[in-house]
Amino acid sequence: MEIPVFVLDAFTNLLFKGNPAAICPLMHELSDDLYQKIATEMNLSETAFITRTNPSDSFSTGSRFRLRWFTPTNEVNLCGHATLASGAMLFEHQNNVNPTVVFETLSGDLAVTKKGDGYVMDFPLNPPGQEVQVRVCELKCVFACVTQVAVGNHPVQDVCLSPTTKKLMIRLADSCDRSVLTSLKVDAAALQSTEKSGRVKGLIITAKGSPDCQPGYDFYSRFFAPWNGIDEDPVTGSAHTVLGSYWSEKLGKKKMLAYQCSSRGGELELEVRDDGRINISGQAVSVLQGTITI
Template identity: 60%
Template sequence: MEIPIFTVDAFTNVPFKGNPAAICLIENELQDDLYQSIAAEMNLSQTAFISKQNSMDFSSGARFGLRWFTPKCEVSLCGHATLASAAVLFYLKKNVNPVVVFETMSGELHVRQHEESLIMDFPLNKPQPQDQHEMKDLLKAVVGDLPIQDVCYCPTTWNLMIRLADTCDRPEAEALLKNESTGKIKGVIVTMKGAPNAQPGYDFYSRYFAPWYGVLEDPVCGSAHTVLAGYWSEKLNKKKMLAYQCSSRGGELELELRDDGRLNISGRAQIILQGTLKI
């Protein structure tokens, strides 16, 4: 079996920045253990598999199946690998449709081109405030002694969100996540308010850690921003925001809360590798 495979840096217009995802184009569904073996082999935070479903081919079809796997397990929502998947269809396969639709575990996700960016139609997942004292050991493991302003939890994505005080320089987290025993947390978002009056004017910063999924730090996480957008929109009273995830690679996301309760996530992508996976 030969499977076309690509590496795409998402949420950046510069190679080797943003978040790399492996994208596989498959003619027919594979066995689940094979999906997982391929993702473990690629050893990136996400490997995505695009299947034809009822579409005749990848250039003319408008609807595709999409699944995402970390090196450890399948996940129900991934932003950067969705952006990367659309980049392969639009930029390499020259898909003729203005919008492609991915059928996923999180429902239908629409992606369209707009100038040099790709715009994804994603769910909005607002987090709920939490009592800091009930998880003080976990919080200390993540951010040490840095001052915390808010702690929230999103049950839909299983993400804990920690907002640092505005006096902090940037989110930092050195000791990682050995104090979570409830089984309810699969990722931790660390965030803080940005400086929108400076250039380029980021409304907020973040970092994302998901060792439970086999991803120590995800360089730029689109699904985490479905949580962050809901939180910061209320705090900043804004529906359009510019966000920066300040991992070592770094990445930029444009966010827009829509009137129908969903979220547009916009970003760029660079395809840096293409080849054939032989099994």
């Protein structure tokens, strides 16, 4: 059996920046075990598998597809960069004729629309739960070790948990600029050994941006998910379903420009909508096209 595979860098217009994802368009479903083995072999943050919902459709004519995402260790419920890369693969490599494609996923229907040089994704918004959003001093009693491992002695302004995504968010104090965030040396193994309760599956560290300085980023972030086999994810769309909600409220803005400060780096345009969803926009660059032979 031969399986086509494409690798695209998402949330960037430059090769070898952004977040790479492997995309496999399939004529029929494979076993979960085989999905996982392929994802482990690809060894990227996510490998996405696209299948047709209507057997009479092709990848060029269809407007609805099934989409699943696997890390090197497990399947995940939501992934932004691999969804962006999947849409880009259909538009750029399969010449899909539709202005919008919709993916049926574990997080419901996710639409990707081609717009200019980039793509707009229609995603769910995952605000931090108010019932667990408490003062830093109180939350430290629960997540003190995680906070210490993540940011050391740097001042923290806010900590909250998104219960739907199990992402813990730490906001550095506004006295910390972007250089503090980028210089953090987070021990991913220590994070995983510190938090074993299952309440946390990802860690976001964020800081307020400088919208008055070009290019005008409203906030910065980094993301770590050793619980899913990813020490640090370069650019994370799913994390911005949490960050978008949080910073929209704090900044009083619906439209924001965000930058994820990994070594590869990536830019995301966000628009929080009144219907409880968020538009996440970005570009993607194709890096590789090949065949997996099984």
